[in-house]
Amino acid sequence: MKVISDRQLEIIESAGRILTNSGLSGLTTKKLAKEMGFSESAIYRHFESKEAIIIAMLEFLGGDMDQRLGGAIDSNAPSEEKFRALFKNQFNFFSANPHFVVAVFSDGLLEESDKINQAILNIMQVKMKHLMPIVMEGQQNGAFTQSITPDELVHIIMGSFRLQMFKWKISNFQFDIQRNGQNMLEALLTIIKP
Amino acid sequence: MKVISDRQLEIIESAGRILTNSGLSGLTTKKLAKEMGFSESAIYRHFESKEAIIIAMLEFLGGDMDQRLGGAIDSNAPSEEKFRALFKNQFNFFSANPHFVVAVFSDGLLEESDKINQAILNIMQVKMKHLMPIVMEGQQNGAFTQSITPDELVHIIMGSFRLQMFKWKISNFQFDIQRNGQNMLEALLTIIKP
DNA sequence: TATCTTTGTTAGTGAACACTCACTTACTTT
DNA sequence: AAAGTAAGTGAGTGTTCACTAACAAAGATA
Numbered sequence: 001m002k003v004i005s006d007r008q009l010e011i012i013e014s015a016g017r018i019l020t021n022s023g024l025s026g027l028t029t030k031k032l033a034k035e036m037g038f039s040e041s042a043i044y045r046h047f048e049s050k051e052a053i054i055i056a057m058l059e060f061l062g063g064d065m066d067q068r069l070g071g072a073i074d075s076n077a078p079s080e081e082k083f084r085a086l087f088k089n090q091f092n093f094f095s096a097n098p099h100f101v102v103a104v105f106s107d108g109l110l111e112e113s114d115k116i117n118q119a120i121l122n123i124m125q126v127k128m129k130h131l132m133p134i135v136m137e138g139q140q141n142g143a144f145t146q147s148i149t150p151d152e153l154v155h156i157i158m159g160s161f162r163l164q165m166f167k168w169k170i171s172n173f174q175f176d177i178q179r180n181g182q183n184m185l186e187a188l189l190t191i192i193k194p
Numbered sequence: 195m196k197v198i199s200d201r202q203l204e205i206i207e208s209a210g211r212i213l214t215n216s217g218l219s220g221l222t223t224k225k226l227a228k229e230m231g232f233s234e235s236a237i238y239r240h241f242e243s244k245e246a247i248i249i250a251m252l253e254f255l256g257g258d259m260d261q262r263l264g265g266a267i268d269s270n271a272p273s274e275e276k277f278r279a280l281f282k283n284q285f286n287f288f289s290a291n292p293h294f295v296v297a298v299f300s301d302g303l304l305e306e307s308d309k310i311n312q313a314i315l316n317i318m319q320v321k322m323k324h325l326m327p328i329v330m331e332g333q334q335n336g337a338f339t340q341s342i343t344p345d346e347l348v349h350i351i352m353g354s355f356r357l358q359m360f361k362w363k364i365s366n367f368q369f370d371i372q373r374n375g376q377n378m379l380e381a382l383l384t385i386i387k388p
Numbered sequence: 389t390a391t392c393t394t395t396g397t398t399a400g401t402g403a404a405c406a407c408t409c410a411c412t413t414a415c416t417t418t
Numbered sequence: 419a420a421a422g423t424a425a426g427t428g429a430g431t432g433t434t435c436a437c438t439a440a441c442a443a444a445g446a447t448a
Contacts, residue, residue, distance in 0.1 A: 023305030111217030152381035159357035187346035
């Protein structure tokens with residue numbers, strides 16, 4: 001993970017906030033400067049371009065998520081508990097940092113530049129990296145169904161998670177994502193247990 | 195469904211093509227005119243604004259999808275077959291019209307304007323309108339599991355479908371969506387059958 | 389034949405955009 | 419105390435954006 005100054009982190013957070021509630025076209029240097037409370041040109045003391053801000057944001061989110069998920073999972077717990085812990089951690093994080101849902105819906109940023117695309121794919125891979133071994137272990141010890149492949153199972157789980165986050169976002173964060181997420185998790189578990 | 199001229203449909207298709215491979219910020223009047231083979235100002239003979247083009251596109255896609263899904267489903271078939279028919283129809287359509295995947299990922303267009311938001315929500319509702327009764331019927335006659343609610347089941351199904359389309363798009367349409375979609379469908383069916 | 393209507397053209401418009409420049413101010417280092 | 423540096427400012431830059439005005443050509447209508 002790249003080293004980032006306090007000021008850079010502040011800018012990244014402002015950018016996330018703007019992206020989340022005004023979309024990509026709403027993220028202008030003018031708005032960003034206003035949100036930061038200083039002039040437009042000051043931004044360029046901390047980042048060399050707008051693209052660099054977006055990339056730094058995505059890299060920060062990816063690195064942070066990697067650390068969080070790495071720490072959240074007790075390797076001695078049963079598979080089902082690891083599974084729960086992983087998603088609970090995700091829902092807690094986004095509940096506390098709704099302006100960073102961009103990390104899940106970075107789709108909207110796609111096609112902007114190759115570097116951004118790469119950073120987005122990287123975030124998806126981080127999530128996969130932590131989910132896949134849990135699913136495989138669970139299938140091996142009989143906690144999850146073996147009737148479909150691990151890849152298919154992961155696909156269904158990730159799809160449900162993403163859609164949950166999407167619904168939360170279009171509702172303008174009006175419902176409790178920790179509670180609703182928990183419900184979705186239990187429904188998922190119900191049908192993926194053998 | 196609003197009446198649309200041939201020329202308007204051509205413009206809508208061009209817009210879909212640009213949106214799909216250049217993103218929202220890539221959809222400019224200049225590019226659109228170039229793709230159409232005439233001047234920028236000619237666009238305004240057919241639409242009063244760029245926003246009107248996007249809205250017309252989304253309304254066309256919603257209406258078209260409604261018709262297609264309405265016609266594709268044999269109301270006498272068993273629930274499982276209706277389910278298969280619905281998704282097969284979707285995969286066939288997008289396979290033939292990849293430039294319209296934007297209908298699935300319209301998320302990226304959110305926050306642009308209230309009218310656009312409305313059109314996007316409408317497309318999602320069209321899909322729900324056709325899927326929900328099939329799922330409920332299937333649960334009632336025992337074709338699908340009753341261990342979770344219809345809403346939860348629909349959520350999992352829709353999430354898996356959207357993620358499948360997302361993977362197809364970021365792969366640059368490199369794989370056969372009809373084949374891969376079929377596989378995903380069977381995996382889904384395996385775990386949602388009682 | 390004369391006049392609309394439709395669909396296109398060229399050549400613009402002001403506004404917004406990302407970004408730069410010359411300069412200042414406050415701190416730190418030597 | 420002198421010199422250097424990090425972080426800010428205000429006033430710009432050229433470019434791109436969506437959109438418009440004035441005009442032209444062709445076909446339909448009267």
